Structure formats: C-alpha cells, structure tokens
Amino acid sequence: xxxxxxxxxxxxxxxxxRGVLSFYLKxxxxxxxxGAIVLLAATLALGIVAFVVIMALVIVAGxxxxxxxxxxxxxxxxxxxxxxxxxxxxxxxxxxxxxxxxEQTLIDRFLRVGKVDxxxxxxxxSDFTFDGVAGPDRVVAAVDRARRAHDRSAQSPPSx
Numbered sequence: 323x324x325x326x327x328x329x330x331x332x333x334x335x336x337x338x339x340r341g342v343l344s345f346y347l348k349x350x351x352x353x354x355x356x357g358a359i360v361l362l363a364a365t366l367a368l369g370i371v372a373f374v375v376i377m378a379l380v381i382v383a384g385x386x387x388x389x390x391x392x393x394x395x396x397x398x399x400x401x402x403x404x405x406x407x408x409x410x411x412x413x414x415x416x417x418x419x420x421x422x423x424x425e426q427t428l429i430d431r432f433l434r435v436g437k438v439d440x441x442x443x444x445x446x447x448s449d450f451t452f453d454g455v456a457g458p459d460r461v462v463a464a465v466d467r468a469r470r471a472h473d474r475s476a477q478s479p480p481s482x
Contacts, residue, residue, distance in 0.1 A: 323394055323396075323401065323403075325396065326398055328397075328475060329396050329397055329398045329399075330396060330397045330471070331394060331395070331396050332395045332396060332397060332464045332465075332467050332468045332471070333393070333394065333395040333460070333461060333464035333465075333468075334392070334393070334394050334395075335392075335393050335455060335456075336388055336389065336391055336392060336393065337387070337388050337391055337393075337453060337454035337455060338433075338435050338454055338455060338456035339388065340433040340434065340435045340454075340456060341388075341430075341433070341435040341453065341454020341455065341456070342384045342385075342387065342388050342454060343433060344429060344430075344433075345380070345383075345384050345387075346380060346381065346384055349376065349377065349379075349380030349381075349383075349384070350377065350380070352376060352380075353372075353373045353376035353377045353380065354373065356372050356373070356376055357369045357370065357372045357373030357376070360372040386406065388454075389406075390404060390405055390406045391403070391404050392404075393452045393455065393461075395416075395461070395464045395465055395468050396416070396468060397416065397468050397471040397472050397475065398415065398416055398468075398472060399413055399414060399415050399416055400413065400414050400416060400419065400440060400450070400465075401413045402450070402451075402452070412450055414440070414442045414450065416465070416468050416469055416472045417469070417472055417476075418442045418443045419440050419441070419442055419443075419465060419469065420441045420442065420443050421440070421441040422438060422439075422440055422441075422461075422462050422465050423438070423439045423440075423441070424436050424437065424438050424439075424458040424459070424461075424462060425437045425439065426458065434456060434457060435454055435455060435456055435457075435458070436454075436455065436458035437451055437452070437453050437454070437455075437458065438451065438452040438455060438458045438461045438462065439451045440452075440465075
C-alpha cells in the first residue's frame with residue numbers, strides 16, 4: 323500500500339485463523355454428509371475418499387481466503403484488499419466513517435473473533451466489513467486513534 327505523505331498505518335491484519343474456523347466446521351459437516359451418502363450408495367473406501375477430498379478442498383480454500391484478505395487502517399483511510407490472481411480493493415477516507423459496529427456470535431465470543439462493520443457517508447457500498455478479525459475491539463480502538471490523528475492533522479496549520 324502506497325502511503326500518502328504524513329499517513330501512518332494504525333492497523334494491518336488478516337482474518338484470524340480462529341475466524342476461519344467456523345468455515346472449517348461447516349466444511350466438516352458437509353464432508354461428513356457427502357461421505358455418508360457416498361458410503362451408503364457405494365463403498366466404505368469411496369465414502370472415505372469423498373470425505374478426505376472435500377476436507378482438503380475446504381482447508382485449502384480457507385487458507386487462501388485468509389491469506390488473500392488484508393485489512394488496513396491508516397490515519398487517512400480504511401482499506402480492504404481481497405484476492406490473489408484477481409484483486410478487489412475497497413477503500414474509503416477515514417473522515418467518511420460515521421459508525422463502527424461490531425458483531426460477535428456466541429461461538430465468535432468463545433473464539434475471540436468478530437465482525438467489524440463500517441458505515442460510511444455518501445457511499446452505496448453496504449459491505450465494508452472486516453470479517454473474522456481477532457479482537458474486534460482492537461479494530462474499533464484503531465479507528466478511533468486514526469480519526470483522532472486525522473482530526474489533529476486537519477486542524478494543524480500547514481508548515482512553511
């Protein structure tokens with residue numbers, strides 16, 4: 323990420339491995355169901371192969387999604403970058419952030435992960451969310467620090 327003059331990174335991270343754990347649990351459930359269906363329709367060996375193949379795909383997909391997602395908060399902007407071969411980048415100015423909301427299910431609280439949703443002024447992009455981050459309260463605190471730093475720099479007179 324190219325930083326503007328005077329811009330500093332306040333938070334930089336990826337979804338936590340604990341945040342991807344629920345994806346793995348869903349994949350495990352699907353693998354068990356498909357493996358059982360193949361087991362009943364064919365043989366034990368094919369049921370085991372189906373289970374192993376589906377779990378391998380789920381694990382690889384989870385690792386790729388986690389590694390290919392980057393969340394950044396600077397003193398001037400919020401940024402979400404997704405993708406390896408093709409990239410999708412969402413970015414907004416820190417002064418456009420109106421509300422910061424966190425959401426944690428019971429399982430998320432147990433895993434100490436959550437979702438941080440940003441409401442931004444004047445945008446129709448309703449999905450500006452840091453999903454699966456460890457310690458969502460730390461992300462909210464980082465946004466508060468970034469907004470205070472941005473407000474201080476906007477109030478200070480330009481240097482000659």
